[in-house]
Amino acid sequence: MQPIYMDNNATTACDPAVVAAMLPYFTEQFGNASSIHSFGSRVGKALKEARGQVQSLLGAAHDSEIVFNSCGTEADATAILSALKANPERRTVITTTVEHPAILSLCQWLEKEDCVVHRLRVDGKGRLDLDEYASLLNDRVAIVSAMWANNETGTLFPVEEMAEMAHAQGIPFHTDAVQAVGKVAIDLKKTKIDMLSLSGHKLHAPKGIGVLYVRRNTRFRPLLRGGHQERGRRAGTENSASIVGLGVACGLAQQYMREENTTVKRLRDRLERGILGSVRNAFVNGDTLYRLPNTTSIAFEYVEGEGILLLLNQQGIAASSGSACTSGSLEPSHVLRAMAIPYTAAHGTIRFSLSRYNTAQEVEQVIAAVPPVIAKLRKLSPYWSGDAPLARPEEAFRPDYA
């Protein structure tokens, strides 16, 4: 059986056109873009073209606002640290409880460095309270950073509105758009967003290439100083092959944007309805009205996600779990916890994230595969009996915990 890949929020396959465009930059086009000779200048031209492709996908006003770097994590760290360095008298950062660890771990460390961090809470559907947000905006805030789309649930934040609100108070606004770019139409020049992070490997470009968009006239301090690459805003010889690949991927993303929001979305909706229609005690996490077109996060109550993933994997189906038991940390997902999802459901949450490479047939295969997997694990579950949960399961099984 052909494997079925539905973990595109973790990473995506490189588009063959991306790989083809990159290959010459490992062989004959090996030059350093900074060199005067023709080996270098050809590469320089290719980088310029890629910069234009990224600019176009983001709707940025100038191509000089695109700063290539190594990954989404670097872009996030650069944005926040830059804002703090550029405004040393401001020591407060506003972010949200459901950000990626690229932001949250950094903020945790910043607190040790005497910064104040406000993490905006979310409701049961993962939505922010904009009144709470407004009440926190003041002239001690160095930067607001809020993700455009959540990687676990796909829930979208109203970042354009949030950027306006920050801007009105003279506060720079950054968004981690790693999951949104390529799936959500973005036109930065019409917004007040000052900085935006993206990562190549989430949109069919390679891993290890990222971009920080920095709006013209944003006060900026580089993370890495050295050569004059990226106009001195990110030193280090350019990863030319990956930049070219990212450029092509951005071109393709623009071309497939409609398909992403029609075809892929329909596949996701069919998958979700198909599974919910045949598995009881299951529900969708997040804001289903306002989310990425490719993502569904489904909680299967009274079973644990890793078991589901192992059994799905046995059938060649790749998804990921909301209980981070699989990801090296054992804590249940901080996103689901922030949404106050009961732990018997948070632990059994599976994220399916699709791409334009998925087919209707694959979706039907997954719909058929999931119910027996859940049934098998529920048979092992102390919360379950026969075809249904025990009456008042949380009381029927109340283990001592250590």
Next chain:
Amino acid sequence: MWDYSDKVREHFFNPRNSGPLDGANGTGDFGSIKCGDALRLMLRVNPETEVIDDARFQTFGCGSAIASSSALTEIIKGKTLDEALRVSNQDIADYLDGLPPEKMHCSVMGREALQAAVADYRGESWKDDHEEGELICKCFAIDTVMIEDTVRANSLRTIEEVANYTKAGGGCSACHEKIEDILIAVNGRLYAREVKPTRAPVASSGTPDMPKLTNYQRIRRIEETLEEIRPLLQREHGDVTLVEIDGRNIYVELSGACQGCAMQAATLGGVQQKLSETLGELVQVLPIAPLVRA
């Protein structure tokens, strides 16, 4: 995904003894707060002989939690209660050909559920005294609770002291930032590290600043290093003795609590790291089974 042994996978895909047990006369429910996994262990004990005639489980948890539960029931069936209580969590892990350090708590959970079930059968009340915290040091599988308690009890000030008392931080050193955080949290400040005369760094073979040792010096150094480590192990009622040196392979005997303790694999890993560092060459530390197995 985790690097599970074939045995873990096999017990997960085909769990033995799962589901409710009719006529159970001892039940233990136990969970690990750290990851939210929990299991119910049910025993049917012969009141005449105290032999566990049957054991079944129900588990809400990850692959290794289910595999550990399955292994536990297989191990204890046919044993008397007293025999069963001697089963350690390492026995469960060994039965499964090992568990990743992050997942050792699954075997601990199984062992605690067993104690709870036996107490239930005997009509005793059972209080668990086991506390778990975030895993800090992966080399030695040591968590926050263990480090905090040891730092407090012994007024430790530096990472070196923490490593001497708990082994945490004595391996790859990647966990040092987290250990410093714990020291600051407990002591309110970070004391300066002792400056020791620098030893040569971990050497790949033939590093120029590491003079080549004569055979005699090499053996002496191995012995000295093991002597340094022994007090730590003895504190946990274990011990290590050198048995044989054969080129890169150094054979040791772990005894007492170390043999079959939760950290055996990690202990060996730590000893190996330490020896490799002091010798300036890569060596492999291999356990030799003691003659009598407890």
